[in-house]
Amino acid sequence: MPQPIKIGQIGTGHAHASGKIGSLKRSKDFEIVGVVEPDEQRRREMEKTAAYQDVRWLTEEQLLNVDGLKAVAIETEVKDLLDTGARAVAAGKHIHLDKPAGENLPQFKQLLDDATRQHLTVQMGYMYRYNPGFQFIFKAVRDGWLGDIFSLHTVMSKTMSLEARRSLLQYPGGTMFELGCHIIDAAVIVMGKPDRVVPFARHSARYDDGLLDNQLAVFEYPRATVTVRSALMEVDGFRRRQFVVSGDGGTADLRPLEPPKLKAAFSRPRGPYKKGYQDIPLGNLPRYDADFTDLAQVIRGEKEFEFTPQHDLAVQESILLACGLPTDG
Numbered sequence: 001m002p003q004p005i006k007i008g009q010i011g012t013g014h015a016h017a018s019g020k021i022g023s024l025k026r027s028k029d030f031e032i033v034g035v036v037e038p039d040e041q042r043r044r045e046m047e048k049t050a051a052y053q054d055v056r057w058l059t060e061e062q063l064l065n066v067d068g069l070k071a072v073a074i075e076t077e078v079k080d081l082l083d084t085g086a087r088a089v090a091a092g093k094h095i096h097l098d099k100p101a102g103e104n105l106p107q108f109k110q111l112l113d114d115a116t117r118q119h120l121t122v123q124m125g126y127m128y129r130y131n132p133g134f135q136f137i138f139k140a141v142r143d144g145w146l147g148d149i150f151s152l153h154t155v156m157s158k159t160m161s162l163e164a165r166r167s168l169l170q171y172p173g174g175t176m177f178e179l180g181c182h183i184i185d186a187a188v189i190v191m192g193k194p195d196r197v198v199p200f201a202r203h204s205a206r207y208d209d210g211l212l213d214n215q216l217a218v219f220e221y222p223r224a225t226v227t228v229r230s231a232l233m234e235v236d237g238f239r240r241r242q243f244v245v246s247g248d249g250g251t252a253d254l255r256p257l258e259p260p261k262l263k264a265a266f267s268r269p270r271g272p273y274k275k276g277y278q279d280i281p282l283g284n285l286p287r288y289d290a291d292f293t294d295l296a297q298v299i300r301g302e303k304e305f306e307f308t309p310q311h312d313l314a315v316q317e318s319i320l321l322a323c324g325l326p327t328d329g
Contacts, residue, residue, distance in 0.1 A: 004031035011076030018051035029296035034058035098125035126185040130290035133260030147249025157237035173323030174212025193314040194219035197321035217322035
């Protein structure tokens with residue numbers, strides 16, 4: 001086995017931070033050398049959780065100067081992701097940058113350009129990239145099994161308490177920014193950058209907080225449309241999260257997304273699959289594990305990273321447009 005890659009984590013404030021440290025603990029590819037949390041009160045709270053038992057707490061300066069450190073997972077609150085990621089890249093580290101990539105598109109582009117110039121990888125934390133259901137769909141599209149795509153319909157919803165909603169009020173993009181970003185990434189993988197994005201944003205909950213909690217965005221392409229929906233009031237919304245791709249050669253209907261359950265219809269037999277509708281057997285993976293396996297292979301030079309800076313920039317621009325936010329900073 002190759003030597004584990006030294007990695008650290010900066011921040012514990014992101015919604016996915018605990019899950020990421022859990023995956024890194026399970027990984028045979030990485031050695032966690034330290035975790036940074038500058039907010040002392042939050043650090044004391046995190047020290048009591050199972051996820052952060054037995055980690056070494058460092059300052060950011062100490063972490064970035066650990067001998068042999070190769071990578072950093074950036075898990076701050078969203079508002080601090082880009083500034084923190086830029087400092088890690090400036091220190092010569094590969095980064096896993098959680099989602100979405102802030103609200104300033106030029107700043108994100110600068111971070112990507114700086115990383116590219118230093119031959120460093122920026123891996124975005126979109127949690128469905130390595131999901132077996134999405135992996136099947138991405139391959140089916142690449143291999144032409146679905147023919148020419150004319151429709152992609154997605155839903156990414158859940159219920160959220162009033163207290164939890166308060167954490168989103170600082171971001172004017174609402175639920176599309178916080179949740180919809182995951183399936184926008186997947187939509188751009190399938191369809192590429194849209195020609196135009198038309199947002200529809202509503203506040204629909206009974207809570208009088210003004211949060212944009214019921215959003216739709218339509219992505220326009222020359223011969224196709226994509227709809228992205230995200231709401232925060234849908235009962236048992238996890239079970240109706242979906243990603244449905246239709247082409248003139250077939251349809252792939254993934255719902256729910258976790259654990260992935262996929263049905264597909266083909267106009268003719270494709271590989272081991274018959275004509276018509278059928279269940280597609282899939283495995284299931286813990287969130288984030290495959291992300292870090294892939295990152296380790298890229299850092300070791302065993303493969304090229306498939307998600308280019310151009311893709312990540314197109315995704316972030318699409319997210320901001322879907323939220324009705326400016327893209328010029």
